Amino acid sequence: MTRKTGGGKQTAPSFDLSCKTFDADIGLREDNTVEGLKRDIIRHVVSTQGNDYARPSDYNYYHGLALAVRDRMIIQWIKTQRSYYKDKAKRVYYLSMEYLPGKSLMNSLHCLGLTETAQQALKDFGLDLEDVAEVEWDAGLGNGGLGRLASCYLDSMATQCISGYGYGIRYDYGMFHQMIENGAQVESPDNWTKRGNPWEFDRARYMKPVNFFGHVQTWVDDQGRLRHSWVDTQKVLAMACDLLVPGFRNGQTINMRLWAAKSTMDFNLEYFNTGNYIGALEAKIRDETISKVLYPSDQKLTGKVLRLSQQYFFVAASLEDILRRYKKKHDTFDMFPEMVVIQLNDTHPTIAIPELMRILVDEELLDWDTAWDICTRVFAYTNHTILPEALETWPCSLIQRVLPRHMEIIYEINHRFMQWLDTLADGHPDPDSRKSRLSIIQEHPEKSVRMANLAIVGSFSVNGVAAMHTEIIKSVVFPEFHEVFPGRFRNITNGVTPRRWLNQANPGLTELISEKIPGNWLCYLDKLEQLSPHADDPEFRVRWRKVKRANKELLANYVRRKIGIECNLDAMFDVQVKRIHEYKRQLLNVLHVITLYNRIKANPGGEFTPRAVFFGGKAAPSYFMAKLIIRLINAVADVVNNDADMAGRLQVIFLPNYCVSQAERIIPATELSEQISTAGYEASGTGNMKFALNGALTIGTLDGANVEMLEEIGAENMFIFGRTADEIRDLRRSGYNPWHYCERDPELKKVLSMISRNVFSPRDPDLFAPITDSLLHNGDYYCVLADYRAYVDCQEQVDLVYRDQEEWTRRSILNTARMGKFSSDRSVAEYARDIWGVEPLACPI
Numbered sequence: 128m129t130r131k132t133g134g135g136k137q138t139a140p141s142f143d144l145s146c147k148t149f150d151a152d153i154g155l156r157e158d159n160t161v162e163g164l165k166r167d168i169i170r171h172v173v174s175t176q177g178n179d180y181a182r183p184s185d186y187n188y189y190h191g192l193a194l195a196v197r198d199r200m201i202i203q204w205i206k207t208q209r210s211y212y213k214d215k216a217k218r219v220y221y222l223s224m225e226y227l228p229g230k231s232l233m234n235s236l237h238c239l240g241l242t243e244t245a246q247q248a249l250k251d252f253g254l255d256l257e258d259v260a261e262v263e264w265d266a267g268l269g270n271g272g273l274g275r276l277a278s279c280y281l282d283s284m285a286t287q288c289i290s291g292y293g294y295g296i297r298y299d300y301g302m303f304h305q306m307i308e309n310g311a312q313v314e315s316p317d318n319w320t321k322r323g324n325p326w327e328f329d330r331a332r333y334m335k336p337v338n339f340f341g342h343v344q345t346w347v348d349d350q351g352r353l354r355h356s357w358v359d360t361q362k363v364l365a366m367a368c369d370l371l372v373p374g375f376r377n378g379q380t381i382n383m384r385l386w387a388a389k390s391t392m393d394f395n396l397e398y399f400n401t402g403n404y405i406g407a408l409e410a411k412i413r414d415e416t417i418s419k420v421l422y423p424s425d426q427k428l429t430g431k432v433l434r435l436s437q438q439y440f441f442v443a444a445s446l447e448d449i450l451r452r453y454k455k456k457h458d459t460f461d462m463f464p465e466m467v468v469i470q471l472n473d474t475h476p477t478i479a480i481p482e483l484m485r486i487l488v489d490e491e492l493l494d495w496d497t498a499w500d501i502c503t504r505v506f507a508y509t510n511h512t513i514l515p516e517a518l519e520t521w522p523c524s525l526i527q528r529v530l531p532r533h534m535e536i537i538y539e540i541n542h543r544f545m546q547w548l549d550t551l552a553d554g555h556p557d558p559d560s561r562k563s564r565l566s567i568i569q570e571h572p573e574k575s576v577r578m579a580n581l582a583i584v585g586s587f588s589v590n591g592v593a594a595m596h597t598e599i600i601k602s603v604v605f606p607e608f609h610e611v612f613p614g615r616f617r618n619i620t621n622g623v624t625p626r627r628w629l630n631q632a633n634p635g636l637t638e639l640i641s642e643k644i645p646g647n648w649l650c651y652l653d654k655l656e657q658l659s660p661h662a663d664d665p666e667f668r669v670r671w672r673k674v675k676r677a678n679k680e681l682l683a684n685y686v687r688r689k690i691g692i693e694c695n696l697d698a699m700f701d702v703q704v705k706r707i708h709e710y711k712r713q714l715l716n717v718l719h720v721i722t723l724y725n726r727i728k729a730n731p732g733g734e735f736t737p738r739a740v741f742f743g744g745k746a747a748p749s750y751f752m753a754k755l756i757i758r759l760i761n762a763v764a765d766v767v768n769n770d771a772d773m774a775g776r777l778q779v780i781f782l783p784n785y786c787v788s789q790a791e792r793i794i795p796a797t798e799l800s801e802q803i804s805t806a807g808y809e810a811s812g813t814g815n816m817k818f819a820l821n822g823a824l825t826i827g828t829l830d831g832a833n834v835e836m837l838e839e840i841g842a843e844n845m846f847i848f849g850r851t852a853d854e855i856r857d858l859r860r861s862g863y864n865p866w867h868y869c870e871r872d873p874e875l876k877k878v879l880s881m882i883s884r885n886v887f888s889p890r891d892p893d894l895f896a897p898i899t900d901s902l903l904h905n906g907d908y909y910c911v912l913a914d915y916r917a918y919v920d921c922q923e924q925v926d927l928v929y930r931d932q933e934e935w936t937r938r939s940i941l942n943t944a945r946m947g948k949f950s951s952d953r954s955v956a957e958y959a960r961d962i963w964g965v966e967p968l969a970c971p972i
């Protein structure tokens with residue numbers, strides 16, 4: 128049942144979170160009245176923070192409120208953990224090097240059903256909840272889509288009562304802060320906890336030693352068994368930090384356990400006794416660098432010792448924790464695969480496979496075959512990319528040095544896998560070359576471990592993240608693995624949590640939808656389909672437009688505040704925000720902007736559909752082309768925004784520092800969502816889902832989850848253009864010549880020649896030559912020019928529809944109505960049923 132609440136900002140709690148509950152067992156009283164919350168806020172401001180309560184400031188009261196909210200969540204968490212033990216639940220462990228939760232306060236309040244209470248409590252103190260929530264820093268412990276997906280999945284696990292845990296790294300410095308100076312990206316460190324983090328519990332008593340370096344000793348024990356010991360290691364301690372993840376109004380709270388590196392030097396007195404005090408501290412600092420900083424590359428990784436150390440550090444600590452929990456109730460490992468499943472978020476945690484083998488064989492003394500059987504029933508691997516530069520490999524020499532025993536185990540796994548391939552009598556015409564392709568070890572250019580191959584061989588499930596991506600994995604990237612392991616590959620299409628991406632980000636739209644759809648539709652997103660008939664209701668359309676307009680105003684205020692640009696509210700808000708990468712083709716969008724500029728210049732009196740084109744996204748600091756693309760966007764913005772002929776017609780806005788909280792402002796205000804990657808390269812995308820859910824129309828290629836969005840939304844309600852993945856492959860095969868496209872398209876030719884003639888770089892000649900070179904002389908790998916004409920023509924269709932606001936709104940409503948499939952609840956329920964073998968409990972209606 129939906130009850131309308133006073134603040135009018137959100138759907139009401141869907142079941143009674145009784146104002147006062149008394150848990151005799153825990154002996155804690157949760158007073159969820161305004162007065163009760165106020166008391167707790169004051170108590171934390173004074174007793175925890177040591178501040179004078181009589182001087183309310185957003186900052187002090189943010190901390191007080193956050194701690195008061197955390198008090199309530201930790202009680203839920205304790206009860207949730209107890210219920211797992213009581214029910215003997217199978218545990219789902221999600222291992223991810225990245226999480227991108229964003230801000231926690233509003234989400235926690237919504238989940239606990241305390242938003243209005245907090246609003247009133249702060250009002251009584253003379254403060255505004257929105258301002259107080261602004262104080263919080265984003266937790267940016269991830270690069271982009273992969274980390275955000277992990278956070279959406281934890282939200283859905285908590286909401287569907289799945290006994291899940293997220294494991295990861297507590298970086299001191301998360302994703303860098305991006306500033307734009309003279310049109311170029313400048314990075315600064317994101318010291319996200321410098322003012323403290325009220326959300327986490329540091330478990331200083333849970334310190335787990337993690338070993339590095341050293342060597343392997345082989346010996347025969349008194350029972351005649353060959354034993355392996357990893358000795359003379361350097362130890363680093365892993366301290367658990369728990370961040371709570373509440374379910375949506377269901378009384379459940381799960382946690383992310385992030386590991387922080389702490390030196391063992393404190394205990395190593397003899398080190399100090401040698402007199403080398405400063406030297407000892409240097410070693411301590413070196414140890415603690417392991418969790419110091421997130422690597423800011425989202426697709427490409429190089430063989431850095433520190434990165435491998437991070438991977439092993441969090442995997443080793445997590446596995447020890449998982450085994451400790453299992454061993455509380457079990458004396459043997461027989462039940463391990465029945466009680467534990469470990470999902471590997473990309474190959475980053477794949478070292479968990481040899482690590483579990485090491486523990487089972489070397490420490491628990493299981494024979495190899497038994498250990499391997501357990502391993503391959505516990506691990507499941509999610510592949511996120513087919514970009515060759517993103518498929519991780521680690522030089523054997525490096526692993527040998529940092530993790531010598533693991534290197535031996537990987538060789539042994541590979542040796543047995545190769546032997547097993549020899550037993551396959553499947554009449555393969557060239558079994559030796561197949562073996563070299565499937566081998567976990569590659570010989571060239573340097574002897575290295577192929578982490579994806581290790582993950583596939585060591586897991587019972589390999590999944591792609593959208594139907595098309597999974598097909599490409601099966602037929603192009605790993606076809607022979609698919610042949611030798613039939614049934615191991617499956618698809619789970621990504622999703623996003625509607626709690627954050629609709630309820631929290633877009634309260635206006637949420638409220639309007641709640642008027643038409645009864646019940647807890649935020650947890651049963653398929654119900655959005657009930658909106659479809661209202662697309663034909665002119666009155667409803669007026670209200671739908673009003674919500675979008677209000678969101679555009681909010682974004683415009685933000686833009687004014689942040690960069691001093693005045694947005695044209697009558698313009699179509701055309702948005703591309705995501706990591707900057709050549710395959711995502713921000714360049715194609717820029718070429719279109721310049722084309723529009725030229726058309727307006729050529730016909731200053733003409734009628735044009737006004738557009739405000741927004742860009743946002745970070746470039747990896749070492750990614751030269753991505754950084755140059757940012758400079759080009761800003762240079763084009765400079766020309767466009769300072770040309771009087773463009774006034775009221777065209778604007779270009781680069782929003783610095785794209786992050787989760789900024790996405791929450793941008794997405795609800797967006798009218799046109801740009802999802803224009805080269806077909807075959809975007810594994811799924813999740814940005815695409817957030818936009819359509821908020822009523823943006825998509826212009827996009829047939830790539831990733833766009834394909835499935837098209838199936839749901841219908842071709843008549845999306846703008847699809849460009850070459851398909853097959854056509855891109857054929858084009859390359861038949862010798863793609865970008866010159867040819869440039870020569871026969873005068874508009875394109877003019878755009879490229881303007882870039883070459885320094886129209887956008889008058890004071891820095893040839894600044895953008897690497898861009899025109901890559902397009903014209905270096906083969907235009909991502910086929911920007913090949914799709915240019917189709918894109919520009921499709922954008923003309925967009926303009927035409929936008930002029931008919933009734934039609935645009937009708938399509939906008941249908942987009943939202945048909946996005947039910949893309950809730951992360953559906954994704955997680957599929958993982959639960961098809962991979963994890965656990966039962967999701969329904970969220971209460």
Ligand SMILES: *Cc1c(COP(=O)(O)O)cnc(C)c1O
Nearest residue numbers: 271272705786787790812813814
């Ligand atoms: C959703 C999201 C992404 C992923 O966007 P894509 O368009 O799918 O690449 C990246 N960063 C942030 C902050 C997000 O919220």
